[in-house]
Amino acid sequence: MFTLEGRKALVTGGASGIGSTTAGILRDLGADVALADVDTDGLAVRSAELGNCPTFACDVSDEQQAETTVQAAAEALGGLDIAVNSAGLVDEVKYALERDMAPWQRIIDVNLRGTLQICRAAGRIMVPAGKGAIVNIASVNGPGGWPRRTAYGPSKAAIVALTKELACEWGPHGVRVNAVGPGYVATPMIQGLIEDDKIDTERLNNRTPLGRLATTEEIGQAIAFLASDWASYITGETLFVDGGWMAYGGAGDVKTF
Numbered sequence: 057m058f059t060l061e062g063r064k065a066l067v068t069g070g071a072s073g074i075g076s077t078t079a080g081i082l083r084d085l086g087a088d089v090a091l092a093d094v095d096t097d098g099l100a101v102r103s104a105e106l107g108n109c110p111t112f113a114c115d116v117s118d119e120q121q122a123e124t125t126v127q128a129a130a131e132a133l134g135g136l137d138i139a140v141n142s143a144g145l146v147d148e149v150k151y152a153l154e155r156d157m158a159p160w161q162r163i164i165d166v167n168l169r170g171t172l173q174i175c176r177a178a179g180r181i182m183v184p185a186g187k188g189a190i191v192n193i194a195s196v197n198g199p200g201g202w203p204r205r206t207a208y209g210p211s212k213a214a215i216v217a218l219t220k221e222l223a224c225e226w227g228p229h230g231v232r233v234n235a236v237g238p239g240y241v242a243t244p245m246i247q248g249l250i251e252d253d254k255i256d257t258e259r260l261n262n263r264t265p266l267g268r269l270a271t272t273e274e275i276g277q278a279i280a281f282l283a284s285d286w287a288s289y290i291t292g293e294t295l296f297v298d299g300g301w302m303a304y305g306g307a308g309d310v311k312t313f
């Protein structure tokens with residue numbers, strides 16, 4: 057089994073869902089972990105569960121907050137080897153012709169600009185140090201097109217591209233940049249869409265070769281792998297952890313096709 061013993065890791069979106077679980081997995085593998093999020097109550101709860109790790113209130117879409125948070129996390133941890141960008145917003149689920157541009161811009165600012173800003177701040181530490189691993193979070197809704205996702209989908213497709221660009225810029229400096237592309241994962245983000253009748257779990261299960269949503273652990277394990285030395289020759293990749301969603305090209309449900 058690989059280890060992250062002694063590694064210093066910052067996880068954004070660490071108060072909930074994929075980020076929260078990933079922080080626990082990184083910690084269990086030996087890393088010292090810091091969390092950043094806009095949800096300060098959630099940060100306090102998760103920090104206590106993890107044994108009082110450092111936490112930082114941060115809106116990743118704000119450049120100054122992103123810079124100071126990464127700097128402060130590196131100071132608190134005594135360095136920065138791993139950055140996981142799990143902060144993100146779901147789409148409004150409105151048709152392109154009916155949506156307002158202000159909420160559209162907010163999703164782009166958090167998901168895409170926020171990811172770049174945390175990557176840049178981490179890169180300012182990792183590039184001079186000649187080492188480091190960054191893991192961004194894309195989605196199957198990026199390469200794939202979904203109606204009513206004209207902010208979320210483009211933000212995630214751009215994260216796939218951004219991951220490649222930064223991997224090429226920072227590879228010569230020993231810094232790897234990868235992404236995980238989850239399918240649907242059972243998190244508060246998805247729970248909200250289910251409760252609002254904006255997604256139908258049964259239809260998603262039927263469209264997924266493995267027949268179910270992912271757990272946050274299954275996404276966190278892939279993130280930990282990409283952050284570890286077991287992925288030492290992997291950079292610029294988006295690893296889809298989607299139960300076969302992207303592989304399926306048939307018509308209708310998997311079982312009936």
Ligand SMILES: NC(=O)c1ccc[n+]([C@@H]2O[C@H](COP(=O)([O-])OP(=O)(O)OC[C@H]3O[C@@H](n4cnc5c(N)ncnc54)[C@H](O)[C@@H]3O)[C@@H](O)[C@H]2O)c1
Nearest residue numbers: 069072073074093094115116143144195238240241243245
């Ligand atoms: N759940 C899924 O099915 C799924 C699928 C594919 C990709 N993703 C992506 O995974 C990531 C995590 O999503 P999740 O499902 O764990 O959702 P979540 O809502 O459980 O967690 C997201 C966290 O990000 C935080 N956040 C939101 N805006 C922020 C901001 N401006 N600055 C800092 N923190 C902010 C929230 O407070 C929350 O704690 C997101 O990027 C999401 O797009 C999720």
